[in-house]
Each structure stands twice: as structure tokens, then as C-alpha cells.
Amino acid sequence: MNKKRYTSRLDIKNGTVDMTHGSGGRAMAQLIEELFISNLDNELLRQGNDQAAFDVEKGRMVMSVDGHVISPLFFPGGDIGSLSVHGTVNDVAMSGAKPLYLSAGFILEEGFPLADLKRIVESMAAAANLAGVPVVTGDTKVVEKGKGDGVFITTTGIGVVPEGVNISGDLARPGDKIIVSGSMGDHGVAIMSKRENLTFETTIESDSQALHDLIAEMVQAVPTIHCLRDPTRGGLASTLNEMAQQSNVGMKLREEDIPIKPEVHAACELLGLDPLYVANEGKLIAICSADDADKLLAVMRAHPKGEDASIIGDVIEDEHNFIQMETSFGGSRIVDWLAGEQLPRIC
Amino acid sequence: MNKKRYTSRLDIKNGTVDMTHGSGGRAMAQLIEELFISNLDNELLRQGNDQAAFDVEKGRMVMSVDGHVISPLFFPGGDIGSLSVHGTVNDVAMSGAKPLYLSAGFILEEGFPLADLKRIVESMAAAANLAGVPVVTGDTKVVEKGKGDGVFITTTGIGVVPEGVNISGDLARPGDKIIVSGSMGDHGVAIMSKRENLTFETTIESDSQALHDLIAEMVQAVPTIHCLRDPTRGGLASTLNEMAQQSNVGMKLREEDIPIKPEVHAACELLGLDPLYVANEGKLIAICSADDADKLLAVMRAHPKGEDASIIGDVIEDEHNFIQMETSFGGSRIVDWLAGEQLPRIC
Incomplete structure (x- = not known):
């Protein structure tokens, strides 16, 4: 796989996100490979297709999505990366389900420092690892400076509900x-x-x-x-x-x-x-x-x-x-x- | 359910998105009910929980995500709403899978006309209906004017791969x-x-x-x-x-x-x-x-x-x-x- 097709490695220390990182071309492939896949690394993500494939058992499944636009991106106790894992893992789990997998869509603003993006992706990876719920498929878009705000991350999670469990917001009864x-x-x-x-x-x-x-x-x-x-x-x-x-x-x-x-x-x-x-x-x-x-x-x-x-x-x-x-x-x-x-x- | 708890209906004709529509409070609930759920209407979305629950059969499943930041939002042959359905339905289907369900995360910019948002959601609903792939769970965030660009939509899809089908980008062979x-x-x-x-x-x-x-x-x-x-x-x-x-x-x-x-x-x-x-x-x-x-x-x-x-x-x-x-x-x-x-x- 690794053909060293990039003339040089991504300059994570000093580089910033530019419009080519959302173009679908070589620059985007490099960003995804060197920053996203290398950090979020797991077998399903490495399939390298536009979708991740995995086996499921017959049963009840849930799906939940959460967009993250928090400001500031880094805060005491976390950042948008870990938050985007926790938020969706929790939304899935609130059905009683065991969360299985996450998808992540990034919307990046032109000019955002790659070093900050790396911190965010590392934090996301750490949160996903700790939770045991990997990010198996992703997408990256870039918008012009002034049309976004650093990084937005939308995560979707799926999970399986144990048999016999039926938890829903409409089941509260007087006396509970x-x-x-x-x-x-x-x-x-x-x-x-x-x-x-x-x-x-x-x-x-x-x-x-x-x-x-x-x-x-x-x-x-x-x-x-x-x-x-x-x-x-x-x-x-x-x-x-x-x-x-x-x-x-x-x-x-x-x-x-x-x-x-x-x-x-x-x-x-x-x-x-x-x-x-x-x-x-x-x-x-x-x-x-x-x-x-x-x-x-x-x-x-x-x-x-x-x-x-x-x-x-x-x-x-x-x-x-x-x-x-x-x-x-x-x-x-x-x-x-x-x-x-x-x-x-x-x- | 319908308690008429809003003093008046959303002013879709002249209204705009404001920060309260992302607050988690009453204004957000109203936007979701009167604009999103009423248009994207389906049984799973109406469960009204933070996640949608459905039954699946044992088998191979795929998951794919696509963020949509297209500009302009409306263009000959479509808009960001229909595109966000087609893009993800296609990413799922490119594994040979039958797409089942979509999630949709909206990031709205303060000041965006509700009439335009309605057009987009209607178009999304029409595309989802035509494809037979409903949007079963969603999320809405609002960012301040100048921190976004109208509407961004991130959709994730899941689907099931027919038995015996194994399609992947690494399977091209000389002679194909x-x-x-x-x-x-x-x-x-x-x-x-x-x-x-x-x-x-x-x-x-x-x-x-x-x-x-x-x-x-x-x-x-x-x-x-x-x-x-x-x-x-x-x-x-x-x-x-x-x-x-x-x-x-x-x-x-x-x-x-x-x-x-x-x-x-x-x-x-x-x-x-x-x-x-x-x-x-x-x-x-x-x-x-x-x-x-x-x-x-x-x-x-x-x-x-x-x-x-x-x-x-x-x-x-x-x-x-x-x-x-x-x-x-x-x-x-x-x-x-x-x-x-x-x-x-x-x-």
C-alpha cells in the first residue's frame, strides 16, 4: 500500500488546513492517511473503501447522530474530539444498547492549524479506544476561511440492544x-x-x-x-x-x-x-x-x-x-x- | 403528544434560524417538530428518542458517512438536501449493499431563512422517499452568523450486503x-x-x-x-x-x-x-x-x-x-x- 507517493510528509507542526485538503485529490488522501487513519487506526477503517463492512447478529439495533460545534474546541476535561465520541456513544447507549461503531464527518475551516487538528484526532482516538467503540468510516470537507469555525465533527453511532431490554422516553409511569x-x-x-x-x-x-x-x-x-x-x-x-x-x-x-x-x-x-x-x-x-x-x-x-x-x-x-x-x-x-x-x- | 405547547407556530415564511434553535430548549423542539419531523416523517423518526431502534437480520452490514458543504445550496438538478441523501445512499450501495437507514446532522448558521431550510428538508424527504431509505434520526446545531455558511448536512447510512457479494477497491485484477x-x-x-x-x-x-x-x-x-x-x-x-x-x-x-x-x-x-x-x-x-x-x-x-x-x-x-x-x-x-x-x- 505505502507507495510513498507524496513528495514529502504533511507538515503537521507548522501547516494549516487548505482547500486542497477537501478536494478529493492527492492532498486529501495524504491528510486522511497521515493524520486520520494513522491515529484512529483500526481494521475496519483500513479497509480503505468509502464504507466500512462488518458482520452483525440478528437483533435490535439503534442508530444515533450528534453534531459537535463546541466553542472553545479545547476545554478543561476534554475537547471536541473526545466529546464527539462520548456524545454519540452515550446517545446510542441510552437505549440500553452496546455501542459498536462510529462514523465521523469533519468540516474543517481553511487555515486551521494541523497541529490542533492532530490533537483533536488523537483525543478522539483515545476516547474511542477507551470506550472500545472504533471510528470505522469518515469524511473530510473543507470550507473557506470565515465560512466555518475551526472544526465541526458530526458522529453517528450504531449499537445492539440486549434482548428483552426496551427503554424509551415514553415509558415513564406515575409512581416511577x-x-x-x-x-x-x-x-x-x-x-x-x-x-x-x-x-x-x-x-x-x-x-x-x-x-x-x-x-x-x-x-x-x-x-x-x-x-x-x-x-x-x-x-x-x-x-x-x-x-x-x-x-x-x-x-x-x-x-x-x-x-x-x-x-x-x-x-x-x-x-x-x-x-x-x-x-x-x-x-x-x-x-x-x-x-x-x-x-x-x-x-x-x-x-x-x-x-x-x-x-x-x-x-x-x-x-x-x-x-x-x-x-x-x-x-x-x-x-x-x-x-x-x-x-x-x-x- | 400534541399539547400545543408553543404559543404560535414557527414563522417559516419570514423567520430565520436563531441561536435558540440550537439550545436544547423549547425553540429547538419546535423547529424539530414543525420543520424536520413533519417533513421527514417516518415511524422510526417518530419514536422521539435520541436514537432510532429497528430490527436487523444476521449478516454483513456497511456504514458510510458523507459531509455536505456544497455552495450554492440550490443548483440545477438538485440542492444540498437531495444531495445529502444521494451521496450517502450511493456510498453505502457501492459495497453492493441495500441501503436501509440514514442519520442526518444539520449545522445551521444563525440568520438562515427558515423558508430555505424548509425547501432543503422537503427535498431531502422527497429524495429519501424516492430511494426508500428514510432518515431515522437527526441532530440540529446552530452556529453564530459568520461561523458557518447557511447549512451543512452530514449524513450517515447503513445497509446490508447480500450474501456472497464481496466488492472492494482492492479487488481489481489485471485483465479486468x-x-x-x-x-x-x-x-x-x-x-x-x-x-x-x-x-x-x-x-x-x-x-x-x-x-x-x-x-x-x-x-x-x-x-x-x-x-x-x-x-x-x-x-x-x-x-x-x-x-x-x-x-x-x-x-x-x-x-x-x-x-x-x-x-x-x-x-x-x-x-x-x-x-x-x-x-x-x-x-x-x-x-x-x-x-x-x-x-x-x-x-x-x-x-x-x-x-x-x-x-x-x-x-x-x-x-x-x-x-x-x-x-x-x-x-x-x-x-x-x-x-x-x-x-x-x-x-
Whole structure:
């Protein structure tokens, strides 16, 4: 294969993306070979066709897509490369599925430093390796300077659902318990702090991580989990509203049981944000019957990615699909959908 | 489901995309419901989860991704919506697979007219319906004005390969015949003419179309086809070079057998383009053994999408993997990779 058909190697240290890298010609082939394939390396990607081929068993499969336009590209706890793996692995896993493979479409802006692109692809490769979910097929496009913003990455994932598992946002029932896997708001606050150049005593890091290993244990222990969803854009509040509407139920939360780190609370006050609306990239919401809740909570807490899991409330009957919350001060409020725009380009 | 939770319907006629449409909140939910789901409507998309779930049979599956950043968004013979369906359906089908499902990730620029977005989504829906390959899961992100360019669409497709079919770019063998399904260069010339505001006596239209139905008949007639690939970016020349290198062979073409429309030829002369390097979006290259070539050609010509199919040359032994071409004037030249950038943002 390696014919040394390029006169010289890609200048990753000083080079930048130019329009020829999206042309379909020799420059694009070199970029793909020396930067993408060499880092994301796996057997399927190396097939070198416009598609990856693999064997599947008969069963239920899921497919999910997530575009990533986060700004800044690098942030405490991650970057757009690792995020684009975690985001889609999680969307696949929220069906209870074992994620199998990812595709990745890159849209690059002319002038973007190849060194930064390399960092991003390396981070993507590390995240994919750690998750055991390889990027098996990819595509690269280049747009003129001023027509993009560095790098956008759209990933699609597929996975297989274990037999007997049926998890969906429309399956919440009155009486069910609502559990979150850990503290809310870390990702969004990490991004906003970076954007606003805020420094705190301790750096707030994004919680960006793949949750499929946690989910696999949850599903094995309680195959009858009703709903799973990750509270990304719009945060816990918007995601619960989505599910309440989908299931045609209401919910009642207890504010004091919603885990939020003190430094995230403090940063939110400073930034004028409500942590319930702030994006997470490594947390999940589970809804299950009251009978299963303690068992599920125990399994989650026994896993490093769920050690701060908490039962935050109950599903109730409500034709208006309202999310109510008992506040820490003993009051009560409605937690509505995010109405405007709290955090642009948070993922 | 329909709770009329929006105070008013989306103003598609006069409205534009704003940052709230990517926020994860109510405005995004409304955009997705009233513009995306209502047009792309299908049972899987209506599951309303962050992933689509479906049953698959045991077998060989393929996955392929294609980002679309074409400019202009609307062009003679198509638009970015239909193109984003055709491009990925074709990439999946070039393995001999029957395409099953698509995912679509939209990256929208703030200020983009909703009326244009609606046209694009309608066109996407029409293309998906015609192809019988639904968009089953999607994602929408919004970037600030000046950080994108209207609309980018990244689609991923999956499909199943019929048993016994094994098509790959590394399977060309000396003695094989090279066939193209029709005229070369139509898509790229249609785009460039539009960009340059050129008018000809007849409008040159993009050949953008889904080829999986043609391929299904080809594979059924000749299950032993060695290679299939669509000559998109970089055109026929770059795609043949890719395959020659992958298979470690050379190729010998006859210029006079390569179908090119007279008006495409004329436009290329005017624009200073070489039609062999101009992108196609509805044509394929097939490579098969000499024994199968006449049968395959006949099947292709009997199909409306292959009626101008032509055997354009032979695979030969060549350790340098050169593509040689006998010119119409009896000379000979090397058809190299596209070296620079001929047509930016052609797909």
C-alpha cells in the first residue's frame, strides 16, 4: 500500500488546513492517511473503501447522530474530539444498547492549524479506544476561511440492544422514581468559565465521558428500566420536560436531592445561570419503577461513573406534564423548558 | 403528544434560524417538530428518542458517512438536501449493499431563512422517499452568523450486503474491464456554471441521483463484480487512481470511450476544467472480470440510470499504479491524481 507517493510528509507542526485538503485529490488522501487513519487506526477503517463492512447478529439495533460545534474546541476535561465520541456513544447507549461503531464527518475551516487538528484526532482516538467503540468510516470537507469555525465533527453511532431490554422516553409511569447518575452542570460551567476567562480556586472540569459501561451494568441488574436519557443541551430541566411530555406524565423533584457541586453552584451564581438548565456530557437520568429504584441506585453507586447517583424525585400523574420542584427552602416551583438560549455552542 | 405547547407556530415564511434553535430548549423542539419531523416523517423518526431502534437480520452490514458543504445550496438538478441523501445512499450501495437507514446532522448558521431550510428538508424527504431509505434520526446545531455558511448536512447510512457479494477497491485484477455508468462531469459543471453565472443554450443539470436500484440489478446479474465506486470529488481520474493504488494495479483507458456530453465538454473548455477531474454525483465505476463485462454492461444499459454505460478501459499490471490513457488523437498520457484544488465545495 505505502507507495510513498507524496513528495514529502504533511507538515503537521507548522501547516494549516487548505482547500486542497477537501478536494478529493492527492492532498486529501495524504491528510486522511497521515493524520486520520494513522491515529484512529483500526481494521475496519483500513479497509480503505468509502464504507466500512462488518458482520452483525440478528437483533435490535439503534442508530444515533450528534453534531459537535463546541466553542472553545479545547476545554478543561476534554475537547471536541473526545466529546464527539462520548456524545454519540452515550446517545446510542441510552437505549440500553452496546455501542459498536462510529462514523465521523469533519468540516474543517481553511487555515486551521494541523497541529490542533492532530490533537483533536488523537483525543478522539483515545476516547474511542477507551470506550472500545472504533471510528470505522469518515469524511473530510473543507470550507473557506470565515465560512466555518475551526472544526465541526458530526458522529453517528450504531449499537445492539440486549434482548428483552426496551427503554424509551415514553415509558415513564406515575409512581416511577427519577434517578440522576451524578452532579449536574459541570460541563456547561466548565465551558462558560473558559469562555469568560473565569478562574476559581479549583478548575471546574467538564464531565465529558462515555457512560455505556455504567449503563451495561444498570441494564443487567434491572433490565426493566423504563427511560434513560442524558441531560445535555438544555440540562436536566429540558430533558425531564421532554420525557414528561413524551410519556404524558408530570414529575415532582426535590431540589435538595439534586447533586450539584458547590463550585458549580458558585460559578452559576456568578454567571447568572441556573444549574438545572446547564448541559452535562457524562451524566444520565434513569426512570424506573419504585420497586427497582433502590437496586438500581445501588448498582449505579457501585460504579465509578455513578458514585454520586441520587433519587431526585417521582413521576406523577399530570395532564399538563409539569415538572414541579420542592425547593430547598420548602417552597415549590415549576421547572419549565429552557425558553431562550442559555449557552450557545455548548456541545 | 400534541399539547400545543408553543404559543404560535414557527414563522417559516419570514423567520430565520436563531441561536435558540440550537439550545436544547423549547425553540429547538419546535423547529424539530414543525420543520424536520413533519417533513421527514417516518415511524422510526417518530419514536422521539435520541436514537432510532429497528430490527436487523444476521449478516454483513456497511456504514458510510458523507459531509455536505456544497455552495450554492440550490443548483440545477438538485440542492444540498437531495444531495445529502444521494451521496450517502450511493456510498453505502457501492459495497453492493441495500441501503436501509440514514442519520442526518444539520449545522445551521444563525440568520438562515427558515423558508430555505424548509425547501432543503422537503427535498431531502422527497429524495429519501424516492430511494426508500428514510432518515431515522437527526441532530440540529446552530452556529453564530459568520461561523458557518447557511447549512451543512452530514449524513450517515447503513445497509446490508447480500450474501456472497464481496466488492472492494482492492479487488481489481489485471485483465479486468473498467465500466462507467454514464456521462462524466455533469455535476461539477452544473455547480460551476451556476457559480460563474454562465448560461448555455441548454442548462447543464447535476446528475445527483441514488444508484442503489441500478446496483441491485448489477449485483444480481453479476454477483462477482470486483469493485464499485462513485467518482465524486476529484472525478473519474482521482477515483481510478485510488482504486489502482488500493489494488496495486495500473489501468489503461481509451479517451474516446469515456462518455462526456458535448455541452459539458464545451463548458469545461470555457471554465478551464478537465472533465476527468470533475465531480459526479449520480454515476459509478464498476470493475469486473473480462468474462463478465458484456453481461454487466447489458444489464446497466437496460436500466435508465445506466443507459449510457460504456467500457472505458482495462486493468493492467503496473507496479507504479499509473492510469494511462490513449487519447482521441492517438497519443497517450498519464492521468494523474488531482494535485491541487479544482472545484472547492462541490459536494
